[in-house]
Amino acid sequence: MSNLDVSITQDDQTTIIGLSGSADMQEANMFNQHLEKVFEDACYTLIIDLSGLKFTSSMGLGSLIMAHTTCKDNRGRLALVKPQPAVMKLFKTTRLDQLFNLFESLEEAKAAVGKD
Amino acid sequence: MYKFEQIEIASDYTLAKQIEDQLVSQAETHQYDEDVVFALRLSLEEALSNAIRHGNKGDANKKVTIRYQITSDIIDIYVEDEGEGFNPTDIPDPTVQENLSIPSGRGIMLMRAYMNKVEYNAAGNVIHLVKLNQAS
Numbered sequence: 001m002s003n004l005d006v007s008i009t010q011d012d013q014t015t016i017i018g019l020s021g022s023a024d025m026q027e028a029n030m031f032n033q034h035l036e037k038v039f040e041d042a043c044y045t046l047i048i049d050l051s052g053l054k055f056t057s058s059m060g061l062g063s064l065i066m067a068h069t070t071c072k073d074n075r076g077r078l079a080l081v082k083p084q085p086a087v088m089k090l091f092k093t094t095r096l097d098q099l100f101n102l103f104e105s106l107e108e109a110k111a112a113v114g115k116d
Numbered sequence: 117m118y119k120f121e122q123i124e125i126a127s128d129y130t131l132a133k134q135i136e137d138q139l140v141s142q143a144e145t146h147q148y149d150e151d152v153v154f155a156l157r158l159s160l161e162e163a164l165s166n167a168i169r170h171g172n173k174g175d176a177n178k179k180v181t182i183r184y185q186i187t188s189d190i191i192d193i194y195v196e197d198e199g200e201g202f203n204p205t206d207i208p209d210p211t212v213q214e215n216l217s218i219p220s221g222r223g224i225m226l227m228r229a230y231m232n233k234v235e236y237n238a239a240g241n242v243i244h245l246v247k248l249n250q251a252s
Contacts, residue, residue, distance in 0.1 A: 024136075025165040026129050055154065057161035058226055062219035069217055086154050093229045094222055095211040 003027055005052070006034045014113055015043040016106070020052030023060030031063050035070075044076025047109045051082040061096060068100060077101070079109035120183045120192075127172040127180060127197075132164040135182055139193070142186045148249060155230035155247055156191055162223035163195040163243050171197025171241055191247040201240030 004027035007018040015038055023031055038046065046067060056064075064080070071078040079101045083091060091097040103109040125131040140157050148156070164180065172178035178198040185192045208215055210222045227234045233246035 024133065025161050026133055055157060057158060057165070058220070058222040059161075059165065061222060065217060065219040069219075086151075090158075090226070093226065095216060098213075099216045 002030065004031060006031060008034065008038065010043075011110065012114075014045045014047055014110065016047045016049060018049040018052065022054055023056040023063065025057055025059055028057065028059035028063050031060065032066070035063065035067050039070055039074075042074075044071045044074040045113050046071055046076065047079045047081060047106065047113060049081045049106060050087060051084065053087055054084060056087060056090065061090065061094060064100065065096070077113040079103055079113050081106050081109045118185050118187060120185050120194075123182045123184075124179050125182070126176050127168040127174060127178050128176060129165070129168065132168060132180065136160040136164060139182075139184060139186065139191075143191060146186060146188045146249070148191070152191075152247055152249070159227045159231050159234075159245050159247075160193070160195075162227050163193075163245060166223055166243075167195050167197035167199075170202070171199030173199065189249050191245075191249075193245045194242055195245070196242040199241050201237075203240055204236050 003022040003024060005020040009016045017034070017038070019031070048064070048067070068078045081103050082105065083102065091100065091102070101112065103112060123135060125135060136157060139160060140153060143153055143156050167180045168174060172180065181196040183194040204224055207221055207224055210218065210225055215221070224234070227245060231245050232248045233244065235244045236242065
């Protein structure tokens with residue numbers, strides 16, 4: 001049984017990925033495979049909803065960084081939504097809060113990535 | 117003096133995950149708070165995945181040895197791989213601006229941030245992790 005649930009939905013030009021559970025050493029690879037599929041479909045405007053993500057290791061952080069870089073390199077945008085306090089602490093500890101575009105709600109993220 | 121338990125596993129993420137769950141469960145039995153349990157899980161993830169991926173290069177014939185003691189006062193863990201070791205000071209600081217976009221290289225700094233003590237042996241193939249129960 002997987003510790004990480006990944007849901008992918010399309011909202012106009014934006015792909016919304018929901019993560020729930022734990023992005024640990026086993027699950028980060030599975031998440032990467034989902035991301036590869038999204039990028040194969042040329043979707044580079046992404047919102048990743050982290051509100052259900054309780055835990056991530058550095059491998060999960062690496063997956064988010066790769067997603068950020070791929071979106072940026074393809075003139076897209078990545079927005080991360082509502083990380084739980086423990087995950088936000090990881091972002092601050094690693095200073096990734098300086099790299100990622102973080103939003104408190106899905107609506108705010110949609111408005112931000114929808115801007116030209 | 118307290119006694120260390122020892123477990124030896126093949127370089128396999130599923131087995132590593134089972135050990136991680138086992139040690140986290142023991143910490144929960146000793147009623148460590150959720151921040152300590154998070155720190156322990158994170159540090160085991162990093163130490164075990166580094167041992168398998170970087171130390172043993174994913175070679176399933178090479179072992180990872182975990183020696184540990186979990187009491188109500190201290191979580192004390194050694195993780196040893198059969199690799200050649202490395203110099204942890206060779207890992208660039210992942211928190212400086214020019215390295216923020218590099219997707220790897222955060223494991224050691226995270227362990228250092230979340231545990232009370234993180235040390236390597238001289239060869240660089242054994243990591244020693246300590247978390248104190250500061251509530252006790």
